[in-house]
Amino acid sequence: MTKSNKGGASSRRRFLKVAAAGAAATVAAPTIVSAQGPISMRWQSTWPAKDIFHEYALDYAKKVNDMTGGDLKIEVLPAGAVVPAFGLLDAVSKGTLDGGHGVLAYHYGKQNALALWGSGPGYAMDANMLLAWHKYGGGKELLEKLYASIGANVVSFPYGPMPTQPLGWYKKPMAKVEDFQGLKFRTVGISIDVFSGLGAAVNALPGGEIVSAMDRGLLDAAEFNNATSDRVLGFPDVSKICMLQSYHQNAEQLEIMFNKTKFDGLPDKMKAIIANAVDAASQDMAWKAIDRYSKDYEEMQTKDKVKFYKTPDSILQKQLDIFDQVAEKKSAENALFKEIIESQLAFAKRATQWEQDTVVNRRMAYNHYFGPNAKKKT
Numbered sequence: 001m002t003k004s005n006k007g008g009a010s011s012r013r014r015f016l017k018v019a020a021a022g023a024a025a026t027v028a029a030p031t032i033v034s035a036q037g038p039i040s041m042r043w044q045s046t047w048p049a050k051d052i053f054h055e056y057a058l059d060y061a062k063k064v065n066d067m068t069g070g071d072l073k074i075e076v077l078p079a080g081a082v083v084p085a086f087g088l089l090d091a092v093s094k095g096t097l098d099g100g101h102g103v104l105a106y107h108y109g110k111q112n113a114l115a116l117w118g119s120g121p122g123y124a125m126d127a128n129m130l131l132a133w134h135k136y137g138g139g140k141e142l143l144e145k146l147y148a149s150i151g152a153n154v155v156s157f158p159y160g161p162m163p164t165q166p167l168g169w170y171k172k173p174m175a176k177v178e179d180f181q182g183l184k185f186r187t188v189g190i191s192i193d194v195f196s197g198l199g200a201a202v203n204a205l206p207g208g209e210i211v212s213a214m215d216r217g218l219l220d221a222a223e224f225n226n227a228t229s230d231r232v233l234g235f236p237d238v239s240k241i242c243m244l245q246s247y248h249q250n251a252e253q254l255e256i257m258f259n260k261t262k263f264d265g266l267p268d269k270m271k272a273i274i275a276n277a278v279d280a281a282s283q284d285m286a287w288k289a290i291d292r293y294s295k296d297y298e299e300m301q302t303k304d305k306v307k308f309y310k311t312p313d314s315i316l317q318k319q320l321d322i323f324d325q326v327a328e329k330k331s332a333e334n335a336l337f338k339e340i341i342e343s344q345l346a347f348a349k350r351a352t353q354w355e356q357d358t359v360v361n362r363r364m365a366y367n368h369y370f371g372p373n374a375k376k377k378t
Contacts, residue, residue, distance in 0.1 A: 039270075041074045041262070046085035046102035048208040049078040052228045052292060053254070056160060057101035059288075060256060060281040067273045072266075076101065085206035092259050093153045099258045104158065105189030105249075106206070111150045112190070112330055113337040116344065117143070117158055118252025119189030120323055123348035127161030129355070130251040130344075131282070134158050137347035142340050149336060155263045157275070159282035160254035163289065167243035167311045168223030169214070169235050174243050174311065177318045186210050186222035190326060191248040197322035198315075207233060214238040223248070226289065227297040236304035245311045247319040254285070 043061065047054040054076070061074035083091040088100045089107045104117040117139070122130050133139045139158075147154055167174065168187075174180070181199035188204045196202050205213060205222075211234040213219045221239075223246070224230050230242070256278055263271070300306040331338035368374060 038068075038070050039072045039266070041072065041098035042082075043074055043076045043099040043101065044079065044082050044088060044091070044097050045076055045100065046079050046088050046106055046206060048233070050232050051207060052232065052288075053101075053207070053225075054078055056254065056281070056285050056288075059284065060101070060277065063277040063281055063284075064274060067277055068270060072270055072273075074099065079206060079208055085208070088257070089152060089154070092257050093151075095153075095259050095261065097259070098262050099256070102255055102257070103188075103252060104156075104255050105191075105252070108189045108192070108204075110152070111146055111336075113146055113334055113340055114143075115189035116337070116340050117255075118162070119191055119249055120194075120251075120327075121247040121320055122251030123344055124352040124356075125251050125344075125348045127163070127251040127253050128286070129348070129351050131158060131161055131253055132351065133344060133347040138343050139340075142336070142343060146336055146340075153260045155258045155260050157256040157258075157278040158253050159256060159278045160285040161282070162249075162252045162254070163226065163293065165225050165246060165249040165252065166223060166230075167246040167248070167315070168221055169230070169239040170221040170241045170243060171239065173241055173307075173309045174315065176312065177315055184218065184220040186213065186219050186224075187248065189249070190323070190330075191223075193326040194248050194319055194322050197326065198318065211235060211238055225249075225252075227293045227300060228289075228295075231296045231300055231304070236300055236306050240304075240306050242300075242306055242308050243311050244308050245316065247316055247323065256281075 043057070045054045045057040047057070057076045061076045065073055079085040082097055085102070086106055086109075088097070088102050089110060091097045092100050105115045105119040107114045108119070117134070118127065118130065125133070130139075134143070143156055143158070147156060168185070172179075177198060180195065183200040185195050185200035185202050186205050187195050187202060192202045192204055200221075203213075203219065205219075207224055207229070210219070210222045210224060214222055214235075215238050222235075224233065224235070230236075235242070258274075263274075266274075297308075301308065327337075327341055331341060
């Protein structure tokens with residue numbers, strides 16, 4: 001071998017060593033990331049473990065855990081495991097918890113405008129339309145401004161449109177507005193002001209404490225949310241009268257919340273998965289609610305012997321009148337409250353007109369197939 005060939009061989013050996021080292025580094029990189037292990041988050045819901053709302057929280061966590069392939073693992077604890085239900089916002093903001101699952105109305109004491117995400121008539125919008133306002137009508141930016149105004153270090157994702165909530169559980173059917181006078185009643189959010197305006201003596205309690213308070217006589221009546229939650233929490237054990245339809249929480253939704261520092265530190269890909277999982281969980285929750293709520297509504301009548309009554313129009317109209325008075329007063333005191341209401345009204349005016357003009361009333365079809373004069377269908 002000539003001297004020049006020896007030099008060429010030496011160059012080739014050096015090249016192969018460098019290439020091999022580079023390949024080794026390329027192979028080793030994922031191993032280093034994997035060795036760090038998955039990112040773990042400890043969450044808490046504001047619901048008892050037996051409530052379907054806690055199940056919704058678990059459903060969301062599973063979607064994220066599955067979609068990230070286990071790179072992010074969210075563990076969800078029930079209400080009270082770390083902090084009381086009404087303490088969730090502070091715990092997540094401070095980093096005591098990495099995230100949580102609840103409703104915005106539970107933060108009413110921190111900033112009353114937060115309750116406008118569902119605690120009220122929704123200006124004729126249902127919960128899905130209110131979520132449309134949040135996502136496309138300016139609500140998201142207003143919510144960020146609200147949380148910043150109270151120094152909350154959180155990232156919030158409202159999701160999960162709820163059907164209209166019952167007026168509540170009572171000792172006797174509510175026939176007129178005067179029936180609320182002096183009634184010891186449980187509710188939350190702006191509904192506190194609405195039921196107080198009806199004449200009730202209101203006590204705000206988290207979901208897991210309501211039935212025991214009714215059983216001990218600390219409450220005469222209460223509202224919570226839906227047929228499944230109400231049944232599992234034990235409302236039929238302390239009352240056999242439930243009033244359906246109300247404007248106090250006509251358009252509420254749930255809330256997924258992350259500690260902002262923890263969320264901002266996540267890779268962009270993981271943030272995208274989290275956001276898209278919110279949308280997926282929102283629709284999945286709506287589907288599950290239809291199935292489960294209708295089953296429990298039927299079984300409460302057949303098995304639990306609960307009697308359901310429609311809320312009289314006179315009470316519904318009074319709720320609207322009182323809400324308008326409350327909203328006017330709070331708008332004068334809170335500029336953000338006023339800004340949110342004006343935004344909702346503008347969106348609701350066109351969205352609800354489109355809906356009312358476009359969507360056929362399903363009552364005729366219901367009566368045709370299932371009403372008292374319906375022909376038997378084979």
